[in-house]
Amino acid sequence: MQFISTRGQAPQTSFSDVLLAGLAPDGGLYLPQSWPQFSPSEIAAFKGQRYQDVAFAILSRFTAGSFSDAELRDAVTAAYADFDAPDIAPLVEIGDGQYLLELFHGPTLAFKDIALQVLGQLFSRALAKRGGRATIVAATSGDTGSAAIAALGGLANIDVFVMHPRGRVSDVQRLQMTTSAHANVHNIALEGSFDDAQGIVKTLFADTAFADAISLTAVNSINFARIAAQCVYYFTATAALGKPVTFVVPTGNFGDIFAGEAASRMGLDVGRLVIATNANDILARTLNDGVYESGASHATLSPSMDIQVASNFERALFEAAGRDADWTAAAMSDFSRSRKLALPPAVLENLRARYSAFASDDLETRAAIAAVHKQTGRIIDPHTAVGVAAMRKMGKAPSPVVVLSTAHPAKFPDAVTQAIGSAPPEPKRLAGMKDLPEKLEVLANDPALIKQFISSRLGS
Numbered sequence: 338m339q340f341i342s343t344r345g346q347a348p349q350t351s352f353s354d355v356l357l358a359g360l361a362p363d364g365g366l367y368l369p370q371s372w373p374q375f376s377p378s379e380i381a382a383f384k385g386q387r388y389q390d391v392a393f394a395i396l397s398r399f400t401a402g403s404f405s406d407a408e409l410r411d412a413v414t415a416a417y418a419d420f421d422a423p424d425i426a427p428l429v430e431i432g433d434g435q436y437l438l439e440l441f442h443g444p445t446l447a448f449k450d451i452a453l454q455v456l457g458q459l460f461s462r463a464l465a466k467r468g469g470r471a472t473i474v475a476a477t478s479g480d481t482g483s484a485a486i487a488a489l490g491g492l493a494n495i496d497v498f499v500m501h502p503r504g505r506v507s508d509v510q511r512l513q514m515t516t517s518a519h520a521n522v523h524n525i526a527l528e529g530s531f532d533d534a535q536g537i538v539k540t541l542f543a544d545t546a547f548a549d550a551i552s553l554t555a556v557n558s559i560n561f562a563r564i565a566a567q568c569v570y571y572f573t574a575t576a577a578l579g580k581p582v583t584f585v586v587p588t589g590n591f592g593d594i595f596a597g598e599a600a601s602r603m604g605l606d607v608g609r610l611v612i613a614t615n616a617n618d619i620l621a622r623t624l625n626d627g628v629y630e631s632g633a634s635h636a637t638l639s640p641s642m643d644i645q646v647a648s649n650f651e652r653a654l655f656e657a658a659g660r661d662a663d664w665t666a667a668a669m670s671d672f673s674r675s676r677k678l679a680l681p682p683a684v685l686e687n688l689r690a691r692y693s694a695f696a697s698d699d700l701e702t703r704a705a706i707a708a709v710h711k712q713t714g715r716i717i718d719p720h721t722a723v724g725v726a727a728m729r730k731m732g733k734a735p736s737p738v739v740v741l742s743t744a745h746p747a748k749f750p751d752a753v754t755q756a757i758g759s760a761p762p763e764p765k766r767l768a769g770m771k772d773l774p775e776k777l778e779v780l781a782n783d784p785a786l787i788k789q790f791i792s793s794r795l796g797s
């Protein structure tokens with residue numbers, strides 16, 4: 338399988354190159370040259386199969402030519418060995434035709450593990466084959482950082498730098514990152530927002546001399562390997578329910594929900610894809626008004642979604658524009674200059690045919706946690722709650738509705754306590770973390786300073 342850039346100015350390349358590069362050299366995002374196709378009978382046959390087997394069947398279409406079947410099987414098996422749920426992504430019913438798809442049973446208790454564990458396994462195999470070292474710099478709104486550290490900490494030939502917005506992640510999220518004992522893990526608490534951190538990553542990539550010198554790589558959801566791994570649960574959930582599903586997806590960087598679009602382009606019959614956002618509602622406004630315009634980022638109860646500029650939206654725009662790379666490149670460069678992009682009517686229409694969007698504030702988030710708790714006894718986390726709030730706004734859907742449950746409630750005890758008056762029970766995975774020493778460096782929002790810090794840690 339070959340991959341192309343959404344901006345059309347990068348050479349076609351293989352899955353391993355995409356994996357190790359992250360961002361395309363023209364600043365665009367990689368997508369498969371054409372989407373692999375699954376027939377209705379192939380999809381129906383996923384019902385009852387082990388999650389790992391479905392993941393293998395889907396990922397092998399993307400990795401062909403880069404990894405052998407045996408390598409991919411080993412990687413997938415290792416990736417899901419440390420999950421608490423035997424079926425990896427269990428569905429639970431919370432109402433008539435309403436389900437949660439629990440994606441938080443991995444090592445760091447958020448859905449990021451599902452893709453990053455695979456990515457870590459593939460990464461170390463690809464690097465072993467190619468030789469040399471790689472430097473990963475990740476911006477995190479809270480969960481990607483810990484999942485990347487859990488997947489890559491201690492691996493040979495890789496250094497991991499994780500930037501989180503200082504004071505804007507939960508204590509549990511911070512501790513999961515800063516208490517890693519691995520020498521190849523470096524935490525930066527950035528004096529800024531997630532968007533600032535993401536901006537710095539882009540600046541480092543644009544500095545090609547620096548990027549090449551340290552073999553800079555991204556594991557944010559701009560890395561297509563993550564999207565590929567996230568398609569899988571759209572297939573397993575649909576196969577389990579036996580009919581097209583409306584998926585409600587708590588959204589920040591648009592990676593998780595774009596994996597739903599990818600599944601649909603691969604032949605899965607998907608109902609609507611519902612974008613659920615918190616007060617950072619740029620995507621909801623875009624679908625309603627046709628103008629993609631970033632504003633100031635707000636701190637909310639669902640910090641992993643406190644994002645204004647959703648990187649993966651570029652992939653959806655490219656597809657909605659009929660894969661017109663020239664238009665996408667011009668549109669993205671306009672947007673980076675003016676922070677505003679008016680969508681052409683045809684593009685907007687294509688987006689609206691697939692996506693709906695609902696924004697909810699903290700009050701509605703707390704109300705959703707309380708309502709689910711009252712009705713079912715289950716405690717949901719504030720990100721999942723933004724999804725449940727969107728489902729309630731959406732009204733009656735023609736198909737089963739599945740809300741992606743993206744984090745374990747114990748990661749956000751304060752928000753849960755505000756909603757139901759007590760904190761969720763602490764899972765074993767978090768026990769004792771508070772007593773460990775923390776390693777982190779507080780740095781100003783300045784790309785030059787971050788560059789210096791990375792160089793000094795790498796001893797280069």
Ligand SMILES: *Cc1c(COP(=O)(O)O)cnc(C)c1O
Nearest residue numbers: 480589590591592593641743744
């Ligand atoms: C990352 C994250 C999201 C948002 O996912 P995107 O792919 O960035 O849209 C939602 N919920 C939780 C808990 C997350 O960690």
